[in-house]
Amino acid sequence: MKLAVNIDHIATLRNARLAEEPDPVTAAHLAELAGASGIVCHLREDRRHIKDRDLQLLRETIKTKLDLEMAMTHEMKEIAIKTKPDLVTLVPEKREELTTEGGLDVMGFQQELRGFISDLKEAGIPTSLFIEPTTQAITVSAELGADFVELHTGKYSLLTKETEIEAELERLQNAAHIAKTFNLRVVAGHGLNYQNTPAIKSIKEIEEVSIGHALIARAALFGMEKAVKDMLKLLN
């Protein structure tokens, strides 16, 4: 199974000090060199983490696949068409949320989504829809012309009871299977970490997972020892 790395939180850390470091573009290059199959960044309306400059540099330098996560707004469509990422993942976006909270309401916004997907397609950009793993959401996504669906694993990642985890895995498995029957490509993401990701491997239809928070958190902690030793070397 392939891994797409979301580098938003590197930008969050940089922006916390209004500084230049750590640079999400450098993080993306290191992730690529380590074997990531793609880089994901979410350009939010409020630019709270990834900024336009980051997207531009990522587009110029990413060699694997650049997946631009964005909301379905006129501004974002213009940016996508100008920047030409390898994939656009459409997500719902609320200003107050800490992270993307739910799947897209594909049923409620069919007309808008159809036009949006078609405009991106015309510009040569495939679209992925971030949706709940339900038959209805998948059927509508296929009908709207999406190329990919990203199955939302947020609910799965929050469960603690074994029986509930099994049931949610089955729901994801069924959703992935149905998506394949519609010739949709299937990826998954949100809330995946070192504990709950291995079970996702059993769903063969899912070709890639998209992971951010858990990876960046581990990178920060595993890098601590070297960072301290490097500074001590300078001091002594």
Ligand code: PXP
């Ligand atoms: N996929 C989508 C569509 C997302 O919005 C996010 C969060 O930005 C992720 C995957 C990654 O989620 P996490 O940071 O919890 O790994």
